[in-house]
Amino acid sequence: MxxxxxxxxxxxxxxxxxxxxxxxxxxxxxxxxxxxxxxxxxxxxxxxxxxxxxxxxxxxxxxxxxxxxxxxxxxxxxxxxxxxxxxxxxxxxxxxxxxxxxxxxxxxxxxxESDTPPFPIEADSKTKEELRLKYRYLDLRRPDLQRNLIMRSKVATLIRQFLADEGFLEIETPMLTKSTPEGARDYLVPSRVHPGTFYALPQSPQLFKQLLMCSGYDRYFQLARCFRDEDLRADRQPEFTQVDMELSFVDEDDVMDVNERLLQKLFKEILDVDIELPIQRMTWQEAMDRFGSDKPDLRFGMELKDVSEVVKGCGFGVFTGALENGGSVRGINAKGQGGMPRKKIDALVKFAKDFGAKGLAYLAINEDGTYKSSFAKFMTDDELKALVDAMEGEPGDLLLFAADKNKIVWDVLGNLRLEIAKNLDLLDKNVYKFLWVTEFPEFEYSEEQGRYLAMHHPFTMPFEDDIQYLESNPEKVRARAYDIVLNGTEIGGGSIRIHQDDVQEKMLRALGFTDEKAHEQFGFLLDAFKYGVPPHAGLAYGLDRLVMIMAHEDSIRDVIAFPKIKDASCLMTDAPNVVDDKQLEELSLEIAKSEQEQ
Amino acid sequence: MxxxxxxxxxxxxxxxxxxxxxxxxxxxxxxxxxxxxxxxxxxxxxxxxxxxxxxxxxxxxxxxxxxxxxxxxxxxxxxxxxxxxxxxxxxxxxxxxxxxxxxxxxxxxxxxESDTPPFPIEADSKTKEELRLKYRYLDLRRPDLQRNLIMRSKVATLIRQFLADEGFLEIETPMLTKSTPEGARDYLVPSRVHPGTFYALPQSPQLFKQLLMCSGYDRYFQLARCFRDEDLRADRQPEFTQVDMELSFVDEDDVMDVNERLLQKLFKEILDVDIELPIQRMTWQEAMDRFGSDKPDLRFGMELKDVSEVVKGCGFGVFTGALENGGSVRGINAKGQGGMPRKKIDALVKFAKDFGAKGLAYLAINEDGTYKSSFAKFMTDDELKALVDAMEGEPGDLLLFAADKNKIVWDVLGNLRLEIAKNLDLLDKNVYKFLWVTEFPEFEYSEEQGRYLAMHHPFTMPFEDDIQYLESNPEKVRARAYDIVLNGTEIGGGSIRIHQDDVQEKMLRALGFTDEKAHEQFGFLLDAFKYGVPPHAGLAYGLDRLVMIMAHEDSIRDVIAFPKIKDASCLMTDAPNVVDDKQLEELSLEIAKSEQEQ
Structure with missing residues (x-):
């Protein structure tokens, strides 16, 4: 009753x-x-x-x-x-x-009154996530989720207040917009009024915010829902929230300055943590060379060292072979881990292989100065000593080496570095290490598509000196892009934008667009660029990830009220679901035969 | 250069x-x-x-x-x-x-540099809207649109700040959700991972915000994008923004109190206009009887008068016939409009017919006390005098009467009242008349569907005394719903919600849901109601309409950065558009044959 x-x-x-x-x-x-x-x-x-x-x-x-x-x-x-x-x-x-x-x-x-809930309402629930998500309305009663969502609300409020005070206007951009083939896969929305055509849900408000700069709004922001129909990976959501901003008449320093002050305020007011400004900056090249990652976790050292020069004449064919193929040999020094049991080392080798390594060379320096190594037998004592010296190896250390193309070496050692740090519990969630990564390559080559793709997006301004290489030598072109990294997670990224129609057209050509295709897709942007465009730049944060780190959680599902699981379905509502035939009829759509028969 | x-x-x-x-x-x-x-x-x-x-x-x-x-x-x-x-x-x-x-x-x-723009960048543009929307990025440079969007941003910021200060949490609810057949037509989003199934874009976050109350979040708000694939009417947008809120442990007075203070603050800070509190309240019945509308414009009088009693024995068959059919005869007095030329009166008659009237009876009182009337010949002098007296008619007045079923009479006279006020320029945009309309009927009967529909929505709490009639006599059930009306526009609406699973199930049964269908659609809500639900209530504003009135605009397109036109397309981006066959294939969809052939 x-x-x-x-x-x-x-x-x-x-x-x-x-x-x-x-x-x-x-x-x-x-x-x-x-x-x-x-x-x-x-x-x-x-x-x-x-x-x-x-x-x-x-x-x-x-x-x-x-x-x-x-x-x-x-x-x-x-x-x-x-x-x-x-x-x-x-x-x-x-x-x-x-x-x-x-x-x-x-x-x-x-x-x-209440029936007995299917699981107890308490912090640090041991209940299986599947059951918790089915009864999300009960799960959301748990104090840790309540704390997370309350924190998220405060973060959003603070961000908005800060940006409004800085002269940013909050302007809403459309959700029902145009499908563009560049970027990730779009979610489509069939049109009933125009049968056979579709809207796309936005992957980001990129084009609209650039148009708002063309229109003179000067400073724009929005907490924008974005959508990507990506293949299923751990801890991705089909919809996510971006803190999106764009500024006119600015350069990198202006964008970084306002964002550093925003982050400082946020961490002070929410976590009572002081961020020292300015935040450190590092070029993409340095980040890759030192950390094997474009989002280095600076909470610990264990930096990569390039030992190519040291090993170039050695007797170990894996090393010299990699160098002959234009690759490199690099290593990390896991200080004090020389006593790691063979089983754990084998696990690291397997881990490295998952990231594309053919193998992982290791050398443990025993306390008595002797070595335990997978490759010592192929090298002279002098060669080994030179290598150990280059790695600043001391008794008790474990040295790990990868030899391959740069891209693979970075990826393997960058991830290995993180894995070891995780195993050694070096990742203190109460420490916050921020970093700007700058000077990204404008393009990366896609073996799969046989063409260059934009590393950030096709609207990123190249360095002025590099514009000449846009079509002749894309690999050489550096982008005026910047990512903001926190504890090894990219929490935001942005760039100075191209605001000249001729540069934009060159850029699209370098990406393999015919002029016709470029105008079909981005005609309205290229047209807009004919009518007086201010230099402009922007940045967008992944709000889910930012709050996840601030709340010391490991999954963005823990900072989203009603998340979806890996297969993009909702266990509580059972969305997506089958709809009435009448609804499909109205949209002039049919389910493909092959599916109906299954 | x-x-x-x-x-x-x-x-x-x-x-x-x-x-x-x-x-x-x-x-x-x-x-x-x-x-x-x-x-x-x-x-x-x-x-x-x-x-x-x-x-x-x-x-x-x-x-x-x-x-x-x-x-x-x-x-x-x-x-x-x-x-x-x-x-x-x-x-x-x-x-x-x-x-x-x-x-x-x-x-x-x-x-x-800039090409010559296709139209001048200036206030009060005379340029055709179609051209302006094609070049929206130029249109948005015009000072009046800039003023509107800057005002909209300020309104959003103020609302958020106010609600945060009042203990509301901003919580984001999903955009990719479940299609529910009640309400307007859903926009659907095909799922790639689960072929043949669809998400729906939310018509409102209604169910999610109620679940958040079940989960103990106490006070929720969100500026939520909502979607309705409705048939095309003037000044509707397929997507619109709702200021959405929900509160636990409250009654009507609590909801109205916090919202009155919100509106007061908004109008003071944005327009420097003082709203006197409390805002007037009026039952739905009174609003219909006096103004023929559930969203009366109180900036002027010209109220409806029920003259059924006065004319019930008269010789005019149109009047007595309507009464015999269970209808009523009502009139309005257009003060001082007795001299209206016949042509203009004819236009009003036509206007009335557009709203379902079979005709419109009029009686102009000449300055000498004689009448000019469409029906005077059917009535005695005494009958006429009684009618004129009942309408407080004086020389120079124009009396207009509708006789039909109540619904039609209200609709005709309510709209006629507005039309005349518009013609007489009585609608001062600098005057702001607020009104709460309360005690709506829970149901309205749909001739088309042959069943009762929820006038607000299926989650609206009936008056406690009326719950007994839910299934036996739905017409008698009053809803604990309230609309907030400004100058004849419903700018927001809400209700006390049902929080008992048995009442909710009765309600759905009254709406024609089988128990099976109810559980298929709303099972998660009905389940949630089994685990301790607080009494709760909420309200949602149409932000576009609110800002439109504040900006003294006549179309919501003038307060939306990138609006769509009547056929739901975007003239700037050409959305919706045809997509690659590959995209459809991935979604296991085909365009219906009949459409392909066209």
Whole structure:
């Protein structure tokens, strides 16, 4: 039986009461966290989003009918209690904000009863994620998810306030827009009015925000939902939120300055962490050379060293072969890990192979100065000593080497470095290391497509000196792009944009667009560029990832209210689902025969 | 030729300079609004989103090369000017914020040239909307659109700040969600991973926000993009923005209180208009009886009067016939319009017929007390006098009557009332009349579907006393719903929600859902209702419409950056468009044959 709250008015939330309120009559509403009957006195922990309040039902203080109701309370019942705030009669609970007080109930209403939930509502749930996602509305009651979503809300509010104060305008861009083949796969939306045609959901508001700069809005921002129908990878969501901004009449320093101050404010106000400004900058080339990654985690060292010069004449064919094929030999020094058991080293070799290495050469320096190594036998003592010296190897160290094309060497050692750090517990979530990575290559070559792709996107301004190579020597072209990296995660990225129609057309040609195709796809942007365009630049953060790191979570699903699982479905609503034939008819669509038959 | 801004740093925006800056060296960047050469001195009006600044290029103050560039400047070129702020040498321009100063140029760079735009960039454009929408990036440079979008951004910022301060959490809900047949037509998104199934874009976050209340988030808000694939009507957009909120442990007064304070703050800070609180409330029944509308415009009177009792025995068959069929006879008094020419009256009759009237009976009271009337001949003098008295008719007035079923009578006279007010210019955009309309009917009967539909939505709580009639007598059930109306436009609406699974199931049954269908569609909501649900309520504003009224515009297209036209297409990007066959293949979709052949 559910009772009405008619005539009652809630005073405040549970944890908003404190010793200051002792003696006050209050009306509190919330959920029963647990109920205990201790010798005829009923103790109820009452919960809401603010926390827990202890409520005492004692016969005599409350009428019999209400006391009888209190006896029957169970977890997750929703109740309203009128009563008086008093100092806690028992021991003060230091773990609770309200641990020094209790509410002595004078009236109780049961606003809603509850079945026994399929899993307990508590922090650090051990319940399987699948079950939690099916009952997401219960999962979301858990204090850790509540803390995450409350933090996310605060982050969004702070970002918006900061950007508004800095003269940014929040402008909404369309969700039903045009499909463009560059980039990831689009989600499509069939048009009913124009049969056979489709809208696409935006992968980002990129073109629209650039047009807003053309239109003179000067500074734009939006917390924009973006969509990518990508193949399923761990911890990707088909829809995600971007903190998107664009600025006119600026260069890299302007963009970085405003964003550094934004991040500083955010981390101070949310986490009480001081970020020292300016944030360190590093070119893409240096990041790859030192960390084997364009998003280096700077919380620990273990940097890559290029030992190609040292090993170029050695007797180990794997090393010299890689060099002869235009590759390199690089290593990392896992300090103090020389005693790592063979089994664990084998696991690292397997890990390296997963990233494309043909193998992983290792050399452990025993405490007595001798070596345990997979390749020592192929090299002279002098060669080995030179190599160990180059790696600053000392007794007790473990040296790991990869020899291959640069791209593979970086990838293998960059990931190995992270894996070892993870195993050694070097990744302190309370340490925040920011880094700007700059001077990215404009293009990367796709073996699969047999052409160059834009590493950032086709609207990224090349370095002025490199524009001449756009068509003749794309590999040489550096992009005026910048990523902001936090603890090894790219939390945002952006670039100075091309604002000249001739440069933009060259760029599209370098990407393999015919002029006709370029105009079909981006005609409106190229047209806009004919009418006076300000130099402009922008940046976008992945809000989900940023909040995930701030909340010390390992999955973005833990900072999204209603996430989807790996196959892009929602376990709670069962979306996507089959629709009525009538709906398809209206859209002039048919399911392909091959699928119908399955 | 475009020059680089390298080495230059913009000081501020144009209209941020004032007499305080006289004597300062500044660097300004913006667009050329116009250029004039007066006797060898070049005057340029430089424009950015803040306004206009006059720049003077005089030979001798600036080097020859730059002066030569200044001579060639044309409208919409983007320029950077270094120079000194001085008092204006000519007459002060009172119409400009910067009218007392000018910038004497010492250096000029042309950052971007411009072709002649297809229409002039100026306020109150006379250019056809179609052309403006094709070149929206130029249209958006016009000062009135800039003012609107800047206002919209301010409105959004203020709303968010207010709600955050009131303890609301901003929580994002999914865009890729489940298709539900109740309500308007969904936009569908085919799933690639699960061939033959579809997501739907949300018509509103209704179910998710109710689940967030189940989950204990207490107060939620979101500026949510919503989608409806509706048949094309004037001034509808396929996507629109809702200011969406939901609150737990509240009743109507709580929701109205927080929203009245929100509106008060908004109108004060944006328009410097004082809204007196509390806002007037009126039941749906009273609104229909007095204004023939559930969103009455209170800026003027001309209320409806029910004269059924007065005419029930009269000789005019149209009146008595309507009464015999269970209808009513009602009229409005257009004060002082008795002299309206026959042609104009005929236009009103036609207007009434468009709203379903079989005709429109009129009676003009001449200055000498005689009548000019379409029906006077059917009635006795006494009957006429009684009718005129009931309508408080005086010489010079025009009385207009509709006789039909209530629904038609209300609709006809409600719209006629607005039409006459529009013709008489009674609708002052600087006057803001707010109204809460309450106690809506829970259901309305759909002749087309032969069943009851929810007037608000299926989750609206009925009045407690009326729950008993849910299945037996739906017409009698009043809903605890409320709309907020401004100047005859519904700018928002909401309700107390059903939070009991048994009531919700009854409600769905009353709407014709089988239990099976109800669980298939809303199973997760009905399940959630089993685990302790707080009483909750909410409201949502149409942000586009709210800003439209605040900006004194007549179309929401004027407060949306990139709107679509009536057929739901975008003239700038040409969305929706044809996509690659490969994209359809991946989605296991085919265009229906009948369409392919066309």
């Amino acid at each position: 559910a009772e009405s709250m008619r005539g009652m008015k809630r005073t405040c939330r549970c944890a908003e009461l404190s010793e200051k309120n002792i003696g006050e009559e209050v009306t509190m509403m919330g959920w029963v966290q647990k109920q205990r009957n201790k010798g005829g006195i009923i103790f109820v922990d009452m919960r809401d989003r603010s926390g827990i309040l202890q409520v005492i039902f004692e016969d005599g203080e409350i009428n019999e009918a209400d006391f009888a109701k209190a006896e029957k309370l169970r977890s997750e019942f929703v109740i309203a209690v009128k009563g008086k705030v008093t100092a806690r009669s028992g021991a003060v609970n230091e773990n609770l904000a309200t641990g020094a007080i209790e509410l002595r109930a004078e009236e109780l209403r049961v606003l809603s | 475009a020059e680089s801004m390298r080495g230059m740093k913009r000081t501020c925006r144009c209209a941020e300079l004032s007499e305080k800056n006289i004597g300062e060296e500044v660097t300004m960047m913006g667009w050329v609004q116009k250029q004039r050469n007066k006797g060898g001195i070049i005057f340029v009006d430089m424009r950015d989103r803040s306004g206009i600044l006059q720049v003077i290029f005089e030979d001798g103050e600036i080097n020859e090369a730059d002066f030569a560039k200044a001579e060639k400047l044309r409208s919409e070129f983007v320029i950077a000017v270094k120079g000194k702020v001085t008092a204006r040498s000519g007459a002060v321009n009172e119409n400009l914020a910067t009218g007392a100063i000018e910038l004497r140029a010492e250096e000029l760079r042309v950052l971007s």
